Amino acid sequence: MKVAPSILAADFAHLDGELQSITEAGADWVHIDIMDGIFVPNISLGIPVVEAMRPCTELPFDVHLMIVHPKKYVPQFCKAGADIISFHVEADDDPAETIDEIIRCGAKPALVIKPDTPAEAVYPYLDKLYMVLVMTVEPGFGGQSFRPDMLEKVRAIKQRAPQVLVEVDGGINPETVKESARAGVDVCVAGTAVFRAEDPEEVIRVLREV
Ligand code: DX5
Numbered sequence: 580m581k582v583a584p585s586i587l588a589a590d591f592a593h594l595d596g597e598l599q600s601i602t603e604a605g606a607d608w609v610h611i612d613i614m615d616g617i618f619v620p621n622i623s624l625g626i627p628v629v630e631a632m633r634p635c636t637e638l639p640f641d642v643h644l645m646i647v648h649p650k651k652y653v654p655q656f657c658k659a660g661a662d663i664i665s666f667h668v669e670a671d672d673d674p675a676e677t678i679d680e681i682i683r684c685g686a687k688p689a690l691v692i693k694p695d696t697p698a699e700a701v702y703p704y705l706d707k708l709y710m711v712l713v714m715t716v717e718p719g720f721g722g723q724s725f726r727p728d729m730l731e732k733v734r735a736i737k738q739r740a741p742q743v744l745v746e747v748d749g750g751i752n753p754e755t756v757k758e759s760a761r762a763g764v765d766v767c768v769a770g771t772a773v774f775r776a777e778d779p780e781e782v783i784r785v786l787r788e789v
């Protein structure tokens with residue numbers, strides 16, 4: 580299991596230190612939640628912050644775009660240091676064109692589905708995808724409860740395309756990661772569970788070794 584701590588739960592006044600801590604604690608990727616206040620009812624951080632974080636760690640940046648026009652912003656996020664770009668199938672751009680734009684800019688493409696969106700929505704794009712992100716909460720906020728009913732989608736996608744990584748995001752902790760691992764999840768995002776833990780290093784170790 581790869582572990583991608585979500586920076587949304589970090590101390591934004593000390594991002595350098597937070598990034599160094601999770602790097603030393605053995606995180607695999609840094610998950611960065613971009614929210615525009617339109618696609619989701621919350622605003623998080625934008626391109627200049629991603630750029631500012633880039634020199635703080637060598638870990639890959641897993642950028643999760645919760646925005647209405649993902650295709651338009653792909654070049655800027657790539658330039659700012661994104662390694663993997665995830666965008667929502669529910670956003671208004673054509674998914675195939677957005678995937679091509681991500682590849683053209685040199686990043687790895689991933690498609691995200693919200694809890695009410697069926698797994699079938701990603702099937703036409705599996706050939707070109709590096710990863711599918713199955714939301715296990717409604718996107719927009721950290722600290723929500725994990726929805727185990729989403730794991731059926733993980734199983735369906737893994738069965739259809741074993742070569743595509745599947746990531747889960749929302750409510751992941753040392754307990755909920757277990758059923759996720761059994762369903763075939765390759766990468767877990769964890770915000771609250773890592774950054775609000777007394778011992779983040781131990782939490783990252785437990786998640787990785789599940
Ligand atoms: C939710 C975000 C998540 C969030 C996860 O919209 O996509 O990445 O930060 O936070 P936790 O782990 O606290 O549920």
Ligand code: ZN
Binds near residue numbers: 610612748
């Ligand atoms: Zn996320």
